Amino acid sequence: MRKGIRFLTPAVLCILLASTGCSVNRGSEAKVSAVTIVSPSDATTAECLAAQEVRRYVYLRTGQLLPIAHGDKNLPSKTPLIVVGQKDHPVIRRLTEKNAELASSAGSLESQQYLIKTIVSRASSPRFEGETPSTRQALLITGGDSIGTLYAAYRFAEHLGVRFYMHGDTIPDKRIALKIPDLDEKGKPLFDMRGIQPFHDFPEGPDWWNTDDYKAIIAQLPKLRMNFFGLHTYPQGGVGPEPTVWIGLPGDVSEDGTVKFSYPSRHFTTANVTGAWGYKPAETSDYTFGAAQIFERDDYGPDYMTGMNPWTKLRREKANELFNRMGGTLKEAFEYAHVLGIKTCVGTETPLIIPDAVKERIKSMGKDPSDPAVVQELYEGMFRRIAKAYPLDYYWFWTPEGWTWGNPKDEQIEATLADFRAAIAASNQVNAPFTLATCGWVLGPPKDRALFDNSLPKEMPMSCINRNVGFAPVEPGFANITGRHQWAIPWLEDDPALIIPQLWAGRMRRDAADALAYGCTGLLGIHWRTRILGPNVSALAHAAWQQKNWNPDFGKKNRSAQAKALRGP
Numbered sequence: 369m370r371k372g373i374r375f376l377t378p379a380v381l382c383i384l385l386a387s388t389g390c391s392v393n394r395g396s397e398a399k400v401s402a403v404t405i406v407s408p409s410d411a412t413t414a415e416c417l418a419a420q421e422v423r424r425y426v427y428l429r430t431g432q433l434l435p436i437a438h439g440d441k442n443l444p445s446k447t448p449l450i451v452v453g454q455k456d457h458p459v460i461r462r463l464t465e466k467n468a469e470l471a472s473s474a475g476s477l478e479s480q481q482y483l484i485k486t487i488v489s490r491a492s493s494p495r496f497e498g499e500t501p502s503t504r505q506a507l508l509i510t511g512g513d514s515i516g517t518l519y520a521a522y523r524f525a526e527h528l529g530v531r532f533y534m535h536g537d538t539i540p541d542k543r544i545a546l547k548i549p550d551l552d553e554k555g556k557p558l559f560d561m562r563g564i565q566p567f568h569d570f571p572e573g574p575d576w577w578n579t580d581d582y583k584a585i586i587a588q589l590p591k592l593r594m595n596f597f598g599l600h601t602y603p604q605g606g607v608g609p610e611p612t613v614w615i616g617l618p619g620d621v622s623e624d625g626t627v628k629f630s631y632p633s634r635h636f637t638t639a640n641v642t643g644a645w646g647y648k649p650a651e652t653s654d655y656t657f658g659a660a661q662i663f664e665r666d667d668y669g670p671d672y673m674t675g676m677n678p679w680t681k682l683r684r685e686k687a688n689e690l691f692n693r694m695g696g697t698l699k700e701a702f703e704y705a706h707v708l709g710i711k712t713c714v715g716t717e718t719p720l721i722i723p724d725a726v727k728e729r730i731k732s733m734g735k736d737p738s739d740p741a742v743v744q745e746l747y748e749g750m751f752r753r754i755a756k757a758y759p760l761d762y763y764w765f766w767t768p769e770g771w772t773w774g775n776p777k778d779e780q781i782e783a784t785l786a787d788f789r790a791a792i793a794a795s796n797q798v799n800a801p802f803t804l805a806t807c808g809w810v811l812g813p814p815k816d817r818a819l820f821d822n823s824l825p826k827e828m829p830m831s832c833i834n835r836n837v838g839f840a841p842v843e844p845g846f847a848n849i850t851g852r853h854q855w856a857i858p859w860l861e862d863d864p865a866l867i868i869p870q871l872w873a874g875r876m877r878r879d880a881a882d883a884l885a886y887g888c889t890g891l892l893g894i895h896w897r898t899r900i901l902g903p904n905v906s907a908l909a910h911a912a913w914q915q916k917n918w919n920p921d922f923g924k925k926n927r928s929a930q931a932k933a934l935r936g937p
Contacts, residue, residue: 409439477512482520515709561890563596573896582701598713603721625757637669747794767808817845831855855890856883880911
């Protein structure tokens with residue numbers, strides 16, 4: 369098996385399509401097979417990408433480079449067609465108009481849904497200008513919207529034998545003959561939101577990702593028919609503060625989203641480890657057996673951490689620069705995600721933990737950092753900065769990790785509710801262009817996991833990761849939440865075992881079945897690593913679209929047995 373290029377090809381395609389209007393290399397078409405890909409003349413960027421990706425994967429599997437024709441007129445009159453575009457284009461309607469059942473099936477597609485259908489027609493009259501009455505074979509690849517069409521294109525590639533994972537593509541070595549396959553498949557997601565939650569705090573995960581790495585992962589998500597990418601931010605203490613989300617006052621944000629006052633923060637490099645999680649600092653030049661030659665600098669890590677050591681002693685200018693660099697990385701990555709129909713999300717823990725430097729600045733202004741009005745002001749600063757720095761769809765608040773191991777006191781719960789109120793008020797005050805949501809190690813406090821459902825606006829989605837580093841089942845409290853989106857987050861792997869394989873494909877299917885039974889509208893996976901999680905990622909991605917013919921008692925029996933085990937004798 370050979371691996372496909374995991375980032376450059378789809379990224380370059382998007383750039384080229386946006387700037388050239390789906391143009392292709394016409395000089396190569398003299399050597400191609402007699403199958404033509406048809407793309408609407410007014411196709412969107414995502415639809416253009418879909419057509420190009422169909423062309424690319426057909427070439428990788430067959431060795432045949434197909435031409436792409438644009439528009440509804442002057443199309444080849446006799447060659448088989450692969451028609452790629454969303455349902456409302458004239459070329460799609462003209463292809464389906466003679467078949468009422470097909471026209472209805474395509475016309476009923478909604479957002480994210482797709483149809484892949486082989487059509488053999490014996491036309492009594494031409495459908496396209498220049499076409500003579502004949503038998504035509506065509507493959508329709510269409511979606512309810514442009515992103516559904518892109519999903520259809522990648523699903524078609526899977527029918528060619530291609531397999532997609534988070535780290536890249538796997539393509540069989542042996543080529544196949546080019547022909548229009550006999551397909552009839554309609555796809556509808558079981559969950560509106562499907563995706564990943566890469567977790568910062570270990571060097572095995574996104575702490576070492578550069579902008580290209582973010583794009584490499586994001587580029588794979590539509591191939592997996594996923595549409596969500598979310599990040600958590602650790603506060604000061606332990607492994608934080610991290611630079612994903614800046615905390616500060618509105619006056620410390622420039623018009624371009626850069627910050628003017630901040631505090632030391634960091635993601636892992638080989639040199640700035642503080643002993644957290646058992647990691648110890650070491651310069652890469654001290655690595656033995658030739659390993660030192662792999663690294664270009666002693667403090668290996670993401671580009672934005674270059675020159676940021678020791679991080680605990682960063683001066684104000686450097687601290688600002690780090691947040692601004694990270695903001696630039698997220699801006700480029702999230703803009704790219706939006707092109708591919710992927711929702712983006714960042715967030716902090718609740719109640720908000722204010723960095724010491726920010727506390728001192730607040731006090732110097734004669735204000736009390738514990739005053740709810742001041743907390744609201746901080747959220748206003750954070751939300752204003754995000755709105756200017758990078759595109760965001762959701763901002764989520766993580767309940768404390770301690771809530772999964774113990775029982776929080778009533779005053780702790782009330783402090784969390786007060787923090788929610790301050791954040792909601794801040795969001796309304798600044799007219800934040802993103803939706804607030806909840807997440808965390810638990811759905812809510814132990815005495816009532818669905819407590820927040822009765823306290824927070826229904827437009828706020830609620831989510832949480834499974835307890836016990838993923839060994840516990842999906843939170844049963846989801847079943848008691850009504851009238852709002854709710855996202856289950858199974859563990860694709862657990863952090864105590866990041867140096868070994870973790871084969872949890874079966875667990876992903878179990879958790880997906882549970883999430884669907886509880887009425888969840890989202891299915892996300894928390895993880896650190898990528899390539900080694902191939903089976904797990906594939907299982908979770910497919911379970912978000914299809915659970916047909918699964919044992920109907922599978923999820924039910926599992927939930928009953930595990931719930932009993934959690935309750936104890």
